[in-house]
Amino acid sequence: MTQISEATIVQPKQQAGSLSRTALAATVGTTIEWYDFQIYGLAAALVFSSQFFPNFDPLAGTLLSFATFAVGFLARPIGAIIFGHMGDRIGRKSTLIATFLLTGVATLLVGCLPNYNAIGIFAPILLVLLRLIQGIGLGGEWGGAVLVMTESEAQTRRGLLGSLPQLGSPAGLVIATLIFAATTAMLGTEQFAAWGWRLPFLLSLVLVLVGAFARFSMPESQAFSQAKRTNVIAAFPLAETLRTQWREVLLAGGLFLVTSGGFYVYVTFMVAYGSTNLGLSRELMLNGVLVFAITELLIIVPVCAELAPQIRTVA
Template identity: 50%
Template sequence: MTTPNPEAGDATSGRRRAVISSFVGTTIEWYDFFLYGSAAALIFGPQFFPSLSPLAGALASFGTFAVGFIARPIGAMVMGYFGDRVGRKSVLVASLMLMGLSTVLIGLLPAYESIGVWAPILLIVLRLLQGIGVGGEWGGAALMSVEHAPKGRRGLFGAFPQMGMPAGMIFANLALLTVSTSMPQEQFASWGWRIPFLASAVLILVGLYIRIGVEESPYFKKTLTAAAVVRNPISEVLKNHWRAVLLGGGTFIASNAIGYLFMVYLLSYGTKTLGLERNTVLIAALIGSATQFVMLPVYGYISDFVGRKRVYLFATGGTLVWSLAFFPLIDTRSTPVIILSVFVLALLVAGTFAAQGAMFSELFPTSVRYSGASLAYQIGAVFGGGFAPMIATALHGSFDTSAPVVIYMVTLCVISLVCIALIRETSARSLDEFDQPSAPGGAEQRRSAVQHIA
C-alpha cells in the first residue's frame, strides 16, 4: 500500500494558491489600469480638459494615460529592489494596495469645472501612482507563478498571471458598459463613470485576502537560506544583465503597443472618428479580451513543449501580417468585420503574452529575477503601449487616414522579431542552472540567456 505524502499535497495546494493569487491580483491591477484607459478614451477629455478641441482633448487625455507608463519603470526598480531583497509576497501586497487606492481616489476626483487646473494635475499624480503600482505587480506575479511551477510546466504557470490582463480588461469594459447602459448619457458623463472606479475598493479587499495567504516563492527562500541576497539588485541587473533587459523589453514592444491599440485606442477611434456606437466598440474589445483569456493558457502549455521562442516568433510574425489588414477592416464600419478583425488580432497577440511570463523569468538568476524581469517588461511597456494610443491619434489626426497607424504597427513588429531572434531558448533548463556558476557553462548561462552579436 502506498503511503500518503502530506508534503506533496501541501506543495500542490501551495502551487494552486500561488497561481490563483497571481491571477486574481493581476486581474484587479489590470482592471484599475484598463479602466483608466477606457475612461481616457471616452470620458476624461471633456471632464478634465473641457477648454480643448476634441482632438486636443483626446491627445491630452491619452497623454495622462501615457504618464502611467512613464512611472512603471520607477515602480519596477523600487519594487524589484525590495522583491529581490525582502521577498516577492510583501511587495505584491504593497503594489495591490497602491494601485487600488489610486483608482478609488480617481473616482472621487472633482472635475475641471469644480477645482479648475487642479483637476488634471491631481489626475496626473494619481495616474503616476497607478503606474508605480502596476510597475511592480507584473514581475512579482509572474515570478510567484513560475517559481512555484512543477518541472516542465513553467510556461503554463507563467500564463496565468498574464490572464489577468484580458480579465481585467473584460471587467473594466463590462463595468463601463453596464453603467453606461443603465442611465442616460448625461448622467454617465457627469457622475456615472465614477462607479467602476469606486468599486475597486471591494476588489482590493478580495485581492488582499487571497494574496496574504500565499507562501513565499521557494526559490527566494533558497536564496535567503544560502545568504545569496544581492545588496543592490538593480545595480547588478544594469551591470551584468543589461542585454537581457533591453532585448527582453524589445520583444514586448510590438505586442504591448498593438494590444493597447485595439483595447484602448480603438474605443476613441471607433466612436469619435468612425462614428460607431460606443457599445459596438466595447463589445468588440470584450470579444478580443475573451479570446486572449481563453488562448493564453493554451499557448503557455504549448510553449512547454515547443519552446517560448517558437511561440513568440509565430505570434509576433502573425501579428505583423494581420496588422496590414486590421485598420482597413475596422474602417469598413461593418460590425461583423470589426469583430473578426479584433478577434484574429487578439488570437495572435495572446501567443506573445503567454510565452512572456516564463521567458522573462528564465532570463535572470533568482537573486535579481524580480528586478530584471520587471525592468524588461516595463521598458517594453513604455516604448510600446505607453505612447501607442497618443501616437496613433496624432498620426491619424495629421494624415486623416489609418495608413500611417498600420505602418507604425508593422515597424514595431519588425523590432520585436529582431529582439526575439537574439534571445536563446531557455525552456529546457532548470531555473537552478542560472544560480550555479560552478556548473559546466553555468557562469555564462547565469549572466544572461541572450546571444551576443559578433
C-alpha cells in the same frame, strides 16, 4: 525582480495547497490590477476629455486625456525598479501586497476626484499624479506575480505556471469592459458624463478587498525563503542583473514594447476614434474590445504551455 538561479537554490517540492494559493493570489491580483489600469484607459477614451480638459476642442481634449494615460507607461519602469529591488531584498509576498494596494488606492481616488469645473487646473494635475502612482504599482506587479509562479515548481512547468498571471490582463479587460458597457447602457449620456463614469473606479474598492485577502493568504516564494536563509541575495539586484543579463533586459523590453503598443491602441484609442470620429456607438466599440479580450483569455494558457518547451530548447 531577479530570478533566483536553480543552480544556486535547490527548491523543496511545493505542496499542492500552497501552489494553489499562490496561483490564485497571483492571478486574482493581476486581474484586479489590470482592471484598474484598463478602466482608466476606457475613461480616457470616453469621458476624461470633457471632465478634465473642457476648455479644449474635442480632439485636443482626447489627446490630452491619452497623454495622462501615457504617464502610466512611463511610470511602469520606475515601479519595476523600485519593487523589483524590494522583492529581491525583503520578499515577493510583501512586495506584491504593496503594489496591489498602491494601484487599488490610486484607482479608487480617481473615482473620487473633482473635475475641472470644481477645482480648476488642480483636477488634471491630480489626475496625472494618480496615474503616475497607478503605473508605478503595476510596474512592480506583473513581473513579481510571474516570478512567484515560476519559482514555485520545476523547470518543466514554468511555461504553464508563468502564463497564469498573464490571464489577469485580458480578464481585467473583460471585467472593465463589461462594467463600462453596463454603466453606459443603464445611464443616459448626461448621467454617465456627470457621475456614472465614476462607478467603475469606485467599484474597485470591493475588488481590492478581495485581492488583498488573496495576497495576504499566499505563502512566500520557497526559492526566496531558502535564498534568504543561505544568504545568497544580491546587495544591489538591479546592478547585478544589468551586469550579467543586460542583453536579456533589452530584448525583453523591446518585445514587450511591440506587443503592448498594439494592444493598448486597440483597447483604448480605437474606442475613442470609433465613437467620436466614425460615429459608431460606444456599445459597439466596447463589444469589439470585449470579444478581443475573451479571445485572448482563452488562448494564453494553451499557447504558453505549447511554446514553453521550444523556448527552453532555444535558450
